[in-house]
Amino acid sequence: MITELGHFALILALFVAMIQSTVPMIGAARRHVGWMAVGRSCALIGFALTALAMLSLMHAYVTSDFTVINVIENSHTDKPLLYKITGVWGNHEGSMLLWVFMLSLCAAAVALFSDNLPPALRARVLAVQGMIAVGFLLFILLTSNPFLRTFPAAPNGNGLNPVLQDPGLAFHPPFLYLGYVGFSVAFAFAVAALIEGRVDAAWARWVRPWTLASWCALTIGIAMGSWWAYYTLGWGGWWFWDPVENASFMPWLVGTALIHSSIVVEKRDTLKSWTILLAIITFSLSLVGTFLVRSGVLTSVHAFATDPERGTFILLLLVAAIGGSLTLYAIRAPSLKGGGLFAPISREGALVLNNVLLSCGCATVFLGTLYPLFLDAMGGPKLSVGFPFFNRTFAPMMVPMIIAVGIGPMLAWKRGDLLGALQRLWVAYIATALVLLVAFYLTYGGPVLAVFGLGLAAWLGSAVLTEFAERVRLFRVPLGDSLRRAIHLPRSAYGMSFAHFGLAVSVAGFAASAWDKEAIEILKPGGSIAIAGYELTLESVTRVPGPNFMADDAAIRVTRDGKLVKMMHPERRFFPLQKQTTSETSIRTNFLTDLYVALGESDTQGDWTVRVYWKPLVPWIWIGCVIMAFGGVVSLSDRRWRVGAAARSARRGMAEPVTAAGE
Amino acid sequence: MKRLIYLLPLVLFLGLAGYFLVALRPNHDVHELPSVMIDKPAPVFDLAGLGDSKPLALDALKGHPFVLNFFASWCVPCRQEHPLLMRLATENHIPLYGIAYKDKPVDSNRLLASFGDPYRQVGIDQDGRVGLNFGVYGVPETYVIDSKGVIQKRFVGPLTAESVEKELLPLLKQLGRS
Numbered sequence: 112m113i114t115e116l117g118h119f120a121l122i123l124a125l126f127v128a129m130i131q132s133t134v135p136m137i138g139a140a141r142r143h144v145g146w147m148a149v150g151r152s153c154a155l156i157g158f159a160l161t162a163l164a165m166l167s168l169m170h171a172y173v174t175s176d177f178t179v180i181n182v183i184e185n186s187h188t189d190k191p192l193l194y195k196i197t198g199v200w201g202n203h204e205g206s207m208l209l210w211v212f213m214l215s216l217c218a219a220a221v222a223l224f225s226d227n228l229p230p231a232l233r234a235r236v237l238a239v240q241g242m243i244a245v246g247f248l249l250f251i252l253l254t255s256n257p258f259l260r261t262f263p264a265a266p267n268g269n270g271l272n273p274v275l276q277d278p279g280l281a282f283h284p285p286f287l288y289l290g291y292v293g294f295s296v297a298f299a300f301a302v303a304a305l306i307e308g309r310v311d312a313a314w315a316r317w318v319r320p321w322t323l324a325s326w327c328a329l330t331i332g333i334a335m336g337s338w339w340a341y342y343t344l345g346w347g348g349w350w351f352w353d354p355v356e357n358a359s360f361m362p363w364l365v366g367t368a369l370i371h372s373s374i375v376v377e378k379r380d381t382l383k384s385w386t387i388l389l390a391i392i393t394f395s396l397s398l399v400g401t402f403l404v405r406s407g408v409l410t411s412v413h414a415f416a417t418d419p420e421r422g423t424f425i426l427l428l429l430v431a432a433i434g435g436s437l438t439l440y441a442i443r444a445p446s447l448k449g450g451g452l453f454a455p456i457s458r459e460g461a462l463v464l465n466n467v468l469l470s471c472g473c474a475t476v477f478l479g480t481l482y483p484l485f486l487d488a489m490g491g492p493k494l495s496v497g498f499p500f501f502n503r504t505f506a507p508m509m510v511p512m513i514i515a516v517g518i519g520p521m522l523a524w525k526r527g528d529l530l531g532a533l534q535r536l537w538v539a540y541i542a543t544a545l546v547l548l549v550a551f552y553l554t555y556g557g558p559v560l561a562v563f564g565l566g567l568a569a570w571l572g573s574a575v576l577t578e579f580a581e582r583v584r585l586f587r588v589p590l591g592d593s594l595r596r597a598i599h600l601p602r603s604a605y606g607m608s609f610a611h612f613g614l615a616v617s618v619a620g621f622a623a624s625a626w627d628k629e630a631i632e633i634l635k636p637g638g639s640i641a642i643a644g645y646e647l648t649l650e651s652v653t654r655v656p657g658p659n660f661m662a663d664d665a666a667i668r669v670t671r672d673g674k675l676v677k678m679m680h681p682e683r684r685f686f687p688l689q690k691q692t693t694s695e696t697s698i699r700t701n702f703l704t705d706l707y708v709a710l711g712e713s714d715t716q717g718d719w720t721v722r723v724y725w726k727p728l729v730p731w732i733w734i735g736c737v738i739m740a741f742g743g744v745v746s747l748s749d750r751r752w753r754v755g756a757a758a759r760s761a762r763r764g765m766a767e768p769v770t771a772a773g774e
Numbered sequence: 775m776k777r778l779i780y781l782l783p784l785v786l787f788l789g790l791a792g793y794f795l796v797a798l799r800p801n802h803d804v805h806e807l808p809s810v811m812i813d814k815p816a817p818v819f820d821l822a823g824l825g826d827s828k829p830l831a832l833d834a835l836k837g838h839p840f841v842l843n844f845f846a847s848w849c850v851p852c853r854q855e856h857p858l859l860m861r862l863a864t865e866n867h868i869p870l871y872g873i874a875y876k877d878k879p880v881d882s883n884r885l886l887a888s889f890g891d892p893y894r895q896v897g898i899d900q901d902g903r904v905g906l907n908f909g910v911y912g913v914p915e916t917y918v919i920d921s922k923g924v925i926q927k928r929f930v931g932p933l934t935a936e937s938v939e940k941e942l943l944p945l946l947k948q949l950g951r952s
Contacts (some may be wrong), residue, residue, distance in 0.1 A: 189785075346888075440780060440784070444780045499876060619950050631887045631888050720888070
């Protein structure tokens with residue numbers, strides 16, 4: 112009964128979305144206030160309806176209603192409650208419902224927090240979001256309905272893929288989807304602007320908080336996914352250039368470019384058509400990513416069950432949304448007039464460089480991801496180009512970018528003084544040189560590229576700190592004055608510093624992975640492995656029952672210089688229902704290095720394969736991502752404040768030239 | 775002219791959509807790939823052996839039909855295929871030889887150490903030259919070669935339980951008989 116309610120709510124949401132996508136659009140064209148206002152009510156009702164659908168599917172899962180096909184296929188009575196709930200989006204139908212739910216959440220947020228938007232623009236934005244919702248609701252209802260029933264009820268369900276039964280993965284999709292779908296707001300704003308034929312600083316100021324928020328969610332989502340892969344797959348890797356990972360990474364790259372280019376639109380009223388194009392492409396890549404994952408066009412470790420009918424449907428959606436918006440772009444963009452001019456060496460110039468490098472990076476990832484597909488289309492096979500390709504193409508492109516991130520914020524708008532900026536960065540040179548020397552000395556004979564990478568991280572980190580010190584005139588004016596300046600700095604300046612610093616932290620983590628050590632040995636209880644000064648002794652392996660699995664739990668004593676550091680307990684879990692084995696790794700971290708232990712196969716004589724990795728700085732990868740996202744949130748807190756008080760911002764800008772140059 | 779530039783994104787996208795459409799076309803079997811190498815003598819190779827393994831040379835392998843599998847530690851589909859290879863080696867006892875394609879020996883060794891080694895011998899093809907001679911698109915790829923050193927069959931992408939049951943094993947049986 113509740114399931115049917117959810118089903119009806121979803122159908123109703125489709126009709127509401129149809130109204131949302133047409134009536135406000137016509138209203139905006141005819142300047143009819145009442146028609147325009149319809150968009151807002153529709154967005155709120157649509158949200159309530161999809162939330163109801165989502166909740167009712169959850170209800171079916173929690174109560175283990177085995178007349179619902181989706182529940183039979185993906186759940187089981189023995190499954191822990193947390194995974195009954197998160198199992199809702201652990202499958203194709205449910206994850207699409209989550210997608211639509213996030214979309215309606217974004218539309219409702221736009222409807223609620225857009226009082227200062229011109230009514231026509233708001234109506235158009237909501238209408239465009241309505242169109243996207245119509246497409247995806249149709250997709251769910253026609254090809255991937257999670258509410259279908261079967262009678263008689265099945266005795267029990269098939270259970271969730273054991274690999275997905277993990278707290279990290281439970282919350283990874285919602286963040287990822289919030290990021291993906293959040294970019295639909297920027298997309299809707301871009302399309303609305305193209306329809307109106309006007310893009311100005313105000314437009315950029317409205318669109319930026321939405322872009323920032325989705326960027327933060329996407330950053331966290333990607334980081335969680337990578338962290339999950341790290342501790343659960345048992346290979347010690349944290350990024351595999353897997354098509355599904357790339358599908359989330361590409362919108363992130365272009366979204367990052369979009370955040371930066373919209374600053375230029377806001378501050379200098381130029382780069383307009385480029386920014387619009389980026390907004391369209393960012394969301395398009397989210398859609399393409401969804402398509403790649405959902406259609407099974409590319410094989411991947413993440414692949415869900417696939418169905419060509421669904422693929423064709425999503426392809427139609429893609430053509431309508433992306434093709435439509437790009438057509439509109441081709442017609443309208445040439446008439447968008449650029450504003451301020453700027454010299455190549457300037458803040459704008461640096462931001463353009465950032466955009467060019469990020470876009471090229473994204474294009475590389477795109478080619479690497481789709482190369483197998485292009486081969487496939489020509490009658491070729493499905494293969495992966497893998498690590499070698501990406502490491503050789505993507506990484507070198509990011510090197511100049513990281514160097515430039517250190518310098519860019521030091522340049523003034525319009526015309527910058529590169530030499531002056533380089534001179535003011537002297538502290539950063541010293542810090543970089545020191546780190547390079549120490550790292551080179553400590554790891555002499557080791558991988559040189561890792562030292563270089565660490566140097567890059569040191570450069571970026573110290574350049575960010577130098578830039579901040581310059582802003583508050585540290586050591587140039589009395590300390591009290593510096594403090595006062597620091598307090599009055601806009602939040603967005605802090606946000607930028609945090610985000611860039613987070614990038615430096617992550618880069619250090621990426622670079623240091625070249626120093627990983629690993630040891631794989633076959634041990635009998637009592638045997639031991641030595642790695643990086645630690646001694647790991649396998650004491651025993653015991654069989655412990657879990658809620659829906661049997662675990663072989665290894666007790667491993669870790670000592671250093673004879674002293675006990677920690678007892679580690681990696682497990683191998685066997686899920687009898689799916690006849691599948693998963694590996695639960697055990698990780699000891701001190702935030703500087705990780706000691707990572709995974710239990711492998713055993714033979715009949717009681718020997719166990721034990722894999723041990725020592726990974727320096729690897730936690731910094733995710734710490735850096737969290738700092739980046741935190742920077743985004745800090746900047747966002749400034750935005751919201753400012754959107755309501757644009758006039759105050761202008762006044763502050765005049766009073767304090769340093770901050771006016773900021774951002 | 776300037777307006778044409780603004781059309782470029784649309785044109786690129788439509789090209790891409792065309793590719794997607796082809797990729798979605800029903801019933802095309804991705805594992806079936808006509809190769810000009812079928813029924814031709816396999817390219818001669820003489821590769822250094824991985825770890826303690828002897829050198830892997832085509833001439834030494836002739837005399838019995840065998841299966842040659844190109845793999846790499848960096849390849850995700852290879853990991854998917856790996857358990858199947860293990861089963862083929864331990865249960866069906868097929869003569870399986872491996873070529874580590876564009877892979878550092880350290881990494882290949884590590885892969886085999888952690889997931890098991892299904893190969894009788896493994897040759898190192900770090901610069902990918904042998905792969906090039908065979909016309910390997912990427913990894914994994916698997917070739918069935920008869921006792922005279924003639925390529926009989928090519929499997930592109932990971933082997934599946936189905937392709938093994940229906941094609942690989944019957945073919946090997948037939949080659950062993952004649």
